Amino acid sequence: MRAVTLVLAVFVSLIASASAETRQPATDLDLRATYAPIVKQTAPAVVNVYTSRTVRTRSLFDDPFFSQFFGQAPGGQTRQQNSLGSGVILDPDGIIVTNNHVVEGMDEIRVFLPDRREFEAKLLLADPQTDLAVLKIDAGEPLPALRFADSDAAEVGDIVLAIGNPFGVGQTVSSGIVSALNRTNVSVSDFQFFIQTDAAINPGNSGGALVDIDGNLLGINTAIYSRSGGSNGIGFAIPGNLVQRVLASAVTGETVVRRPWLGVLGSDVDSRIAEAIGLDRPRGALISQLFKGGPADRAGLKEGDIIVSIAGQEVMDGEALRYRPATRSPGETIEIRYLRDGRERRTRAKLEYPPEIPAANRTLIEADCPLYGVTIANLSPALNEELGRNPFDKGVVVIGVDPRVATRRTPVRAGYQIFAINGQSVDKVDDVLRALRLPMESITVRDARGRTGTIRLR
Structure with missing residues (x-):
C-alpha cells in the first residue's frame, strides 16, 4: 500500500512539474503581461483638440433706452470660451476625426500631436446626426494613422x-x-x-x-x-x-453626408406583437412604412413584414433598419431575411441614396411679411436625411432664419414645418409663395418637438 502511495505521489509531482514547465513565460512580453505594445502602436495617432470662440455677454446697455439714458454704447463685453476634446488621425495626410460637439460653433480649432507639435485645423465636414466631424491639418510629413477594425x-x-x-x-x-x-x-x-x-x-x-x-x-x-x-x-x-x-x-469633398437607405420605416417588435405572429421571442423590426419605388419595395418587401437580418447582421429593433444600410456603400446589393405569414423568406436589395423627390426648391422669402428672412424648402427623403427628420415627412420646412429677424419679426424657427397660411393648406414652396400675396393673418406649424399649433398674426 505504501508503494502505491509513493508511486501516486511521484506521478502527481511529475504532472505538477510538467504543468509548471508549460506555464513558464516564453518571452519577456509574456512575463510583463502588458498592453504597452498596443499603446505604442496606437497612441501616436490620437491627438488633443482645443477649440475656442468669442462670446459677447449681454448688458443693460444693449437696450437702446438705457444706452441713451446712461450715455453708454451698446455691445457688452466679450469673453473667450474654450473647449477640449480628442481626435484620431485616420489618414497620414492629416485627416482627423473627432466628435462634432467638440468643434460645433467654434471660431478656432487647434490640434496638438502627442509629440507636442501644434497645428491649426480646417473643418472639412460636420455631421451632427452622427456627432462626428472631420478635420484636416498640414504637418508637412506623413503622420501615424489608425486602421479600422470591422x-x-x-x-x-x-x-x-x-x-x-x-x-x-x-x-x-x-x-x-x-x-x-x-x-x-x-x-x-x-x-x-x-x-x-x-x-x-x-x-x-x-x-x-x-x-x-x-x-x-x-x-x-x-x-x-x-x-x-x-x-x-x-x-x-x-x-x-x-x-x-x-x-x-x-x-470626396461632400459638404453633407449622404447615406444609403432601404426606403423603409420600422418599429420594434415587442412581446405582444411576437406572440400575435407566433415568434418564440421579440426580435426583428416591423415595416410600418415603405417608400414606393425604393430599394425595399423593388426587393418585394411589404408593410407588415418583419426584417430579422440585413447583410448577415441580426436586426433587433427599428433603429437597425436605418443604421445597417448607412454603413454600406451605394450600389451594393445586400441580403435581407424577413418574416411573412409566419415563414422566413430571403430577398436581395440594391442600396441607393434617398431621392430628392420633390426637388428642394430652397427659397429665401424677401417679401414684406412676417416670414421675411426665412428660407423654406420642399421635404423629400434626401432632405429629411440631411436634416435628421422622419424620412417619410412631406410638405414645407423652415431650413433657416436670418439672425437679424430671428427674435424680432418672424414667428417661426428653423425646423418648423408649415402646414397652412390663413387657414389654407400648403404642400409645397410654391403654395407658400402664392399665399404670401395676401396679408398674413395666421400660420399653422409643427415645431421640432412635434407640437402643432396655429399662430395668430393679427
Whole structure:
C-alpha cells in the first residue's frame, strides 16, 4: 500500500512539474503581461483638440433706452470660451476625426500631436446626426494613422483600450471590455447604435479612440452615462463602420453626408406583437412604412413584414433598419431575411441614396411679411436625411432664419414645418409663395418637438 502511495505521489509531482514547465513565460512580453505594445502602436495617432470662440455677454446697455439714458454704447463685453476634446488621425495626410460637439460653433480649432507639435485645423465636414466631424491639418510629413477594425465583428467581452485627453490632463489610456453592442437608447445622436464599454471615459475623451487588441480602431468615444459627469463604467463609442462612411464623404469633398437607405420605416417588435405572429421571442423590426419605388419595395418587401437580418447582421429593433444600410456603400446589393405569414423568406436589395423627390426648391422669402428672412424648402427623403427628420415627412420646412429677424419679426424657427397660411393648406414652396400675396393673418406649424399649433398674426 505504501508503494502505491509513493508511486501516486511521484506521478502527481511529475504532472505538477510538467504543468509548471508549460506555464513558464516564453518571452519577456509574456512575463510583463502588458498592453504597452498596443499603446505604442496606437497612441501616436490620437491627438488633443482645443477649440475656442468669442462670446459677447449681454448688458443693460444693449437696450437702446438705457444706452441713451446712461450715455453708454451698446455691445457688452466679450469673453473667450474654450473647449477640449480628442481626435484620431485616420489618414497620414492629416485627416482627423473627432466628435462634432467638440468643434460645433467654434471660431478656432487647434490640434496638438502627442509629440507636442501644434497645428491649426480646417473643418472639412460636420455631421451632427452622427456627432462626428472631420478635420484636416498640414504637418508637412506623413503622420501615424489608425486602421479600422470591422465593428460588426466585435463581440461582448472583447478587450478594448480607450485613448484620449480626459479633463485636459494629457493623453491617457484606460482598458476594459466591450460591455454591450447596438445600444439604441443613449440619445447622443440621431444614429442610435453604440458600442458600450467599461473602459474609463471622461470629459475630454470625446473624439478619442476605442481600439481593439490588434490596435485597430473599433470606434470613436463619444459619451458617458453618469450623473456626476465622471466615468462610472458606462461609456459609448460610435462604431467604426459608421465612421468610415462619414470619412468617405469628407475625403470626396461632400459638404453633407449622404447615406444609403432601404426606403423603409420600422418599429420594434415587442412581446405582444411576437406572440400575435407566433415568434418564440421579440426580435426583428416591423415595416410600418415603405417608400414606393425604393430599394425595399423593388426587393418585394411589404408593410407588415418583419426584417430579422440585413447583410448577415441580426436586426433587433427599428433603429437597425436605418443604421445597417448607412454603413454600406451605394450600389451594393445586400441580403435581407424577413418574416411573412409566419415563414422566413430571403430577398436581395440594391442600396441607393434617398431621392430628392420633390426637388428642394430652397427659397429665401424677401417679401414684406412676417416670414421675411426665412428660407423654406420642399421635404423629400434626401432632405429629411440631411436634416435628421422622419424620412417619410412631406410638405414645407423652415431650413433657416436670418439672425437679424430671428427674435424680432418672424414667428417661426428653423425646423418648423408649415402646414397652412390663413387657414389654407400648403404642400409645397410654391403654395407658400402664392399665399404670401395676401396679408398674413395666421400660420399653422409643427415645431421640432412635434407640437402643432396655429399662430395668430393679427
